[in-house]
Amino acid sequence: MKILLVYPQYPDTFWSFKHALRIISKKAAYPPLGLLTVAAMLPNEWEKKLVDMNVIPLTDADLRWADYVFISAMVVQADSVKEVIARGNRLGAKIVAGGPLFSIGYEEFEGVEHFVLGEAEVTLPLFLADLAQGRAQHMYASNERPDITKTPIPEWSLINMKKYSSMNAQYSRGCPFNCEFCDIIILNGHKPRTKTKAQLLAELDALYSQGWRNTVFIVDDNFIGNKKKLKAEILPAIIKWRQERKYPFSLLTEASINLADDEELMQLMVKTGFNKVFIGIETPNEESLAECNKLQNKNRDLVASVKKIQNHGLEVMGGFIVGFDNDPLSIFKSQINFIQKSGIVTAMVGLLNAPRGTRLYQRLKQENRLLMGFTGDNTDCSINFIPKMDYETLINGYKHILNVIYSPKPYYERVKIFLKEYKPREKGWGKIEFNHFKGLVKSMWILGVKEKGRRYYWKLFTSTLLRHPRSFPLLITFTVSGFHFRKVVEKYISTPIKETFKTPGN
Numbered sequence: 001m002k003i004l005l006v007y008p009q010y011p012d013t014f015w016s017f018k019h020a021l022r023i024i025s026k027k028a029a030y031p032p033l034g035l036l037t038v039a040a041m042l043p044n045e046w047e048k049k050l051v052d053m054n055v056i057p058l059t060d061a062d063l064r065w066a067d068y069v070f071i072s073a074m075v076v077q078a079d080s081v082k083e084v085i086a087r088g089n090r091l092g093a094k095i096v097a098g099g100p101l102f103s104i105g106y107e108e109f110e111g112v113e114h115f116v117l118g119e120a121e122v123t124l125p126l127f128l129a130d131l132a133q134g135r136a137q138h139m140y141a142s143n144e145r146p147d148i149t150k151t152p153i154p155e156w157s158l159i160n161m162k163k164y165s166s167m168n169a170q171y172s173r174g175c176p177f178n179c180e181f182c183d184i185i186i187l188n189g190h191k192p193r194t195k196t197k198a199q200l201l202a203e204l205d206a207l208y209s210q211g212w213r214n215t216v217f218i219v220d221d222n223f224i225g226n227k228k229k230l231k232a233e234i235l236p237a238i239i240k241w242r243q244e245r246k247y248p249f250s251l252l253t254e255a256s257i258n259l260a261d262d263e264e265l266m267q268l269m270v271k272t273g274f275n276k277v278f279i280g281i282e283t284p285n286e287e288s289l290a291e292c293n294k295l296q297n298k299n300r301d302l303v304a305s306v307k308k309i310q311n312h313g314l315e316v317m318g319g320f321i322v323g324f325d326n327d328p329l330s331i332f333k334s335q336i337n338f339i340q341k342s343g344i345v346t347a348m349v350g351l352l353n354a355p356r357g358t359r360l361y362q363r364l365k366q367e368n369r370l371l372m373g374f375t376g377d378n379t380d381c382s383i384n385f386i387p388k389m390d391y392e393t394l395i396n397g398y399k400h401i402l403n404v405i406y407s408p409k410p411y412y413e414r415v416k417i418f419l420k421e422y423k424p425r426e427k428g429w430g431k432i433e434f435n436h437f438k439g440l441v442k443s444m445w446i447l448g449v450k451e452k453g454r455r456y457y458w459k460l461f462t463s464t465l466l467r468h469p470r471s472f473p474l475l476i477t478f479t480v481s482g483f484h485f486r487k488v489v490e491k492y493i494s495t496p497i498k499e500t501f502k503t504p505g506n
Contacts, residue, residue, distance in 0.1 A: 004066035004093075005039055005158070007032035007052040008073050008080035012488060014348050014379045017165070020484035023446065024439035027163040028054040030217060033170065034072050034099055036154035038120050042128070050158040053080065063093045068113075072099030075355070075376025078108075085111045098123070100187055101376075103141075104356050115139050119173075119188075121146035145189045148173060149196050153206045166215040166252075169203045171195055171234065175222040177256065179280075180292045180363070181321070183355040184221045192225030197237045204241060208248055218253040223277075227265055235268040242273055252276035256296050259314075260305035270313040275424065277309065278317040284338045285331060288324035292360070306342045313423045315474075318344040322398055323352030325388040332397035336404050343417035345478050349401050350379045351394070352387075381492050402489045408453025411482045412460045415475065419468045443480050451483070 010016045010028075017029045032052055039048050049065070051058045063069060069088050073081045078101060088095050089111040097109065098116040106115050114136055116123045123140040130136045148170075161167065172195070173188040195203075207216060224230060242248070251274045259266060259277065269277075281302060282294055289298045306316050320339065322331055339347045353374055354361040364370050369386040379402075387394050404410055447457045457479060464475045 001043075001067045002047045002065055003039075003042060003049070003068055003070060004062055005032075005035045005048065005050040005070045005072075006058060006084055007035055007050070007054065008071065008077040008084055009053045010077055011079070011377065011380075012491065013076060013377045014350075014485065014488055017481065017484050019487045020480045021165060023442045023480050023483070024165065026165045027056075028052065029165050030168050031159050031161075031164050032072065033154060033168045033219060034120075035070065036156065036158060037151065038070065038072065038098075038124065039155040039158055040152040041120060041124055048155070048158060052159065052163075053084075055160070055163045058084065058087070060087070060091060063088055063091045066093060068096050069093045070096045070098070072097075073101040074099070075101050075104070075374065077101065078376065082109070085109065096127075100183075103187060104183065106139075113138070115141070117141040118143065119146050121148065121151060145174075145191075145193060148193050149199060151195065151199075153203050156206055156210050161210060161212055166217050167207050167212050168217040168219050169200070169207070170219050171200050171223065172220045172225055174225065176225050177222070177294075177296055178359075179294050181352060181354065181358055181360045183358050186355075186357045188221060192222065194226055194229060194234075197233050200234065201237060201241055204238070204249070208245060213248045214250070216249045216251050218251060220253060222256055223253040224255045224259055224262075224265065227262060231265055231268060235272045238272045239268075247273065249273060250275050252278070254278040257281070257300070257302065257305050258296050260308045266309060266312040266314065274314060276315045276317060278319065279306075279309075280319040281306070281338075281344075282319065282321045283324065283327070283331070284334050285324070285327060287326035288331075291324050291326045292321075303338065303342045306344060307421055310343065310418065310421050311423060315346075315418070315422065316342075316344055317346040318342070318348070320347060320349040321352050322349065322401070323383060323387050323389070323394055327389060329389070329393070329397075332401050335401050339405050340410060340414060340417075343414055343421060345411070345414050345418050346481065347405055347414075348379065349398070349405070351381065351383050351398055353382075353384050379488070379492065381495055399493050403493055406482065406485045406489045408451075408456045408482075408486075411485075412453075412456045412479075415460060415478050415482075416463070419464060419471050419475070422471065422474075424470060424474070439480065440476055443476060443483070447479050447483060 012018050021027065035050060039050065042048060051062055071081060071084060081101060085095055094113045095111060096114045096116060097112045098120060102115055103117045106117060114127060116127050118141055122142045122144045127136060127140050172192050174190060174192040175184045176192060178185060251272065253274060255277050257279050282297060283289060284302060286298060309316050320335055322335060335349065354364050355374060364385045371384050371386060374384040375382045381395055448454050464472055
């Protein structure tokens with residue numbers, strides 16, 4: 001058979017890095033790891049082609065070529081998904097859909113021949129077996145949590161790695177916590193499941209053998225969900241692997257704030273090559289943390305925890321939320337003060353939303369507060385429930401946070417605070433490419449000549465060269481990322497409030 005795997009387009013969001021990628025001549029931040037893994041589960045004798053629409057266009061010829069078109073996507077890609085399905089239907093393509101978007105809300109999509117929902121290790125073999133016998137069903141779904149030690153290595157040969165700024169890999173699925181607004185435990189379960197040491201090293205080897213020499217994102221929901229195994233087996237093995245290959249990758253991942261409580265784990269992660277970690281801070285308001293069951297963040301000095309992690313050589317990228325029922329009117333000022341004081345440069349502040357199936361969704365449904373629509377982009381000023389705070393006050397306050405923290409002066413001030421405390425490791429910066437020099441020149445022209453705030457840019461540029469010369473590559477990354485964030489914020493701030501409001505629905 002001929003199988004076309006399609007990854008739909010992302011809109012211009014906080015995490016798309018669209019404006020930053022243009023400066024460094026890349027097309028997308030990360031490849032579609034899920035589809036690459038599914039491709040490896042298909043029969044070897046089948047012809048396979050992958051079209052990541054964030055990198056290359058999807059042509060009618062692609063759709064006509066395929067016997068089946070496999071689509072996987074996140075919620076934020078829903079609009080592009082519907083366009084792909086409509087195009088496929090017009091050209092007679094048979095659509096097979098799976099992944100997070102469909103596993104939570106498949107009912108919203110027409111024109112799909114087969115839904116393969118849940119985790120592919122369980123449902124895909126059932127579909128393939130029935131397909132071979134000519135009796136494939138419309139729906140395959142399961143809540144079973146598979147043993148991911150059987151998951152194959154992604155089929156990296158299907159993509160052009162040069163188009164991406166980072167590669168990715170998965171070590172575990174699931175999260176031990178139970179935050180009310182989070183759909184991770186719906187998709188991947190409450191108990192972390194992990195791959196074997198040999199399996200993870202084989203995946204790193206696959207990237208290495210393809211010539212990759214840059215950042216690798218370990219995409220786990222919570223990388224430190226099983227600390228004991230990490231410290232005893234996984235991290236020591238990666239340390240040895242990297243040493244033998246002269247430190248080819250730098251690593252980043254996602255974790256919970258209790259990482260700050262484990263000195264040994266932080267030291268091991270830095271030695272392993274991790275230099276960034278995304279952490280859900282959410283809010284400095286204790287009542288709101290209790291409301292959403294973010295118990296791991298309660299009763300601690302969050303700023304001190306962040307600084308401790310950054311002092312160990314791990315940049316903290318923070319997730320923040322406003323719109324909780326217990327948020328006071330002072331929350332907007334509190335969030336700004338926290339972000340500035342903590343030195344979290346990459347601070348993603350979003351409005352609270354209720355993904356389908358979460359405990360928050362169920363609670364709001366019982367309270368008759370749900371609204372139509374969930375874009376999946378919690379930074380676009382949309383909200384899918386009736387908040388306790390006055391709606392216009394909430395949206396205006398949210399826009400104020402974004403406008404302040406990503407204006408050049410406060411943004412560059414956070415970079416200064418971070419660089420004073422950050423203690424980077426000595427090795428593992430990755431391969432220097434021509435695109436890096438090209439990006440440096442382009443960023444200096446755009447940020448130092450064309451953009452507003454260029455005075456603050458050059459001040460930071462000069463002080464970093466004099467005081468933190470080893471962190472200069474990181475400075476360039478921050479300034480380019482900040483340019484992207486400002487462009488996204490400008491778009492959202494200019495959106496009239498009346499256009500973001502969703503009408504009540506069932």
